[in-house]
Amino acid sequence: MPGNLNSNVVAVLWILLTIISIPSHAQPFESITGRVESFTRPADDGVSPLKPRRASISPSPHSISIGTLSNEKKSAETNVDSRPGTPHKIGFGREIPQLRNLTDTASQLKWQNTPQGGKIAAISITSPQATGIRMGILVRRMLTKATFRFYSQGSEVSYEIAGKEIMETIQRNLDAGDSSDAARTYWSPYVEGEEMTLEIELPLGISPDTLEIAIPSVSHFFFSILRAAGEKISKIGQAASCEIDVSCYSEWSPESKSTAKITFVDSGSSYLCSGTLLNDAASSGTPYFLSANHCITSQTIASTLQTFWFYRSAACNNGTLNSEFQTRTGGATLLYGSQTTDTSFMQLNKLPPAGALYAGWSPNTPELYAYVTSIHHPQGDLQKISFGRFQSFQDCTATDPFTDTYQCTFANKDNGKFLDVAYTSGITEGGSSGAGLFETINSAHYLIGQLRGGNPSCFGSGTDEYGRFDIAYSDRLHQWLNAGPTFLLSVSKLNNGNGTVISSPDGINCGTRCNAPFTRGTNVTLTATPASGFIFSGWSGACSGTSATCSVAMNTPQSVTATFSPVATPGTVVEYYNPDLDHYFIAADPGEQAFVDSGAVGRWQRTGVRFASGGNVPVCRFYGSVSPGPNSHFYTASADECTQLKQLQATTPATQKRWNFESLDFLTMMPMNNTCPADTAPIYRAYNNGFSKNIDSNHRITSDQAAIQEVVARGWINEGIVMCAPQ
Structure with missing residues (x-):
């Protein structure tokens, strides 16, 4: 039956957050929401590790073959774990018996003189039937002036890595508290094919005796992650038939350019995930990068990171890799990791290629039933896009930390650390883990989470869980993304006597003290208390709901309305x-x-x-x-x-x-x-x-x-x- 609306006298409380000071470079903030816009920075192409190969001075390498895999071993290692929330395995570790320790490796390096008076040696390693190789170099002592080159014998280019970079990588691992051999192992860039050559050049006056390394293992890839530009993608990935080519949606091209396919090594095995380059408040061009914690769990693993940019089709559904594709090595510095929201937040150690876009993000809790979009690399394939709807908050807990299995239950925005998404078109698969989830607000796109996992299918069943960016941001990410000035929180009331609002941290108690400064990035909790004869009936503006408390991120001027209504007569x-x-x-x-x-x-x-x-x-x-x-x-x-x-x-x-x-x-x-x-x-x-x-x-x-x-x-x-x- 129709209802009878009571005529309530409504008291409205306006809360105005005004800025004390903000530098001019912080303009990406929007005045109401505190969101940060996307940003394109022309990066220096000189950071690419790929250099023309100097074949004229390359010595003939000493060749080592590990031997052919047995069918049983190959089957066991290539049986890819497809459980939701697990990184997509694409390679496994193989030992090199001939190079297992420092003495064996030193005996296999045949040093020759260079025209400049230095020394050079090369060693070729073949892992039969591999689609690609990454070489693990265990370092006990290294000279910063040494130069390492990684290439295949038929290639015209090589990855050129300075000894200084290798030592800095290992030092980061040690500084993070890992003293194991894994922390002292530098993993080379990925080289396509079953053979990789390592070439080491020492400058004049440096003796090979000062170099103490072993090459005890390689990561043997059974899945090819690279194809030349213009090549048909029939063998690139195995993405499901309902996946959607991101190139068909030009409005999402900026976010496509912020999304990278990533590979990394953990205990010799190689994996695929996805990640997103993030802007900061100052649009500084610092290469902050977001992925999933179940992909990048430690600094030692972050150091093995290799990124692949613009890995997408040349045009909508044309089936060829575009000519802009580039890769970057150098790993990343892990700044923040959390299993609670499955967040890994890093700073890439090398700038991304020119044209890469730094994605915008929102520190605000997304609204239920918002339409959302994810951009990712399912099965390592060319970039795809998926559309869906955020349908509930979830509380997800690990059921077995050793196997990455987890389960989720329905929650609310106060205790749910994940966003449950049902897709309307496209899905995600292995390799999509860590992909950014974007919400469209006023025609702009803002990142609000990263992919944990789920069980979607092309048949329209199943959902995915995304870790909440706003929680990770409130916890720690604001330290890097939003460091800056102090803001003033000013409270004014249109109808005195109907209620009060206080803040946590302390500062506002209005009533009497209606102005207080807060540091940028602070989450201020406002609590509304009605006066006698009134009830608190809800927030609007930057807060919503009828709970007596709301949280305001002090990143930019905000407005919040607290509504108090007369108490109904008991009856x-x-x-x-x-x-x-x-x-x-x-x-x-x-x-x-x-x-x-x-x-x-x-x-x-x-x-x-x-x-x-x-x-x-x-x-x-x-x-x-x-x-x-x-x-x-x-x-x-x-x-x-x-x-x-x-x-x-x-x-x-x-x-x-x-x-x-x-x-x-x-x-x-x-x-x-x-x-x-x-x-x-x-x-x-x-x-x-x-x-x-x-x-x-x-x-x-x-x-x-x-x-x-x-x-x-x-x-x-x-x-x-x-x-x-x-x-």
């Missing part, structure tokens, strides 16, 4: 039943009760069940519609449930079934752990399961437990204690 809530509809209904307003009793809205009959209203929690009242429905009312005292239904109303057309907010109908109290406080009576709720039965949904809300048991016996669902009424 009695009366239950009705309509035998024609088989529906139950409750009414708290005496005028509405008289109107229902008159029969003007149908055959509604009092059941004799009633309970008192009163307390400090407002009950949200919703109504569907006569058409398209549901022709029923719904009541909830849960602030999160109320907010979610309001958000769903805002995103669902009126031509579709939805709940429409009517009013804050009466006051009650909330149970704790399904138990009501002393001197209160439990109020139960049952649901007729109308959605599954394809009938109008209806709920029975009553203080009579026997009444609940009666409808449950008829197939209704017992939803337990939802309110507590004063006795």
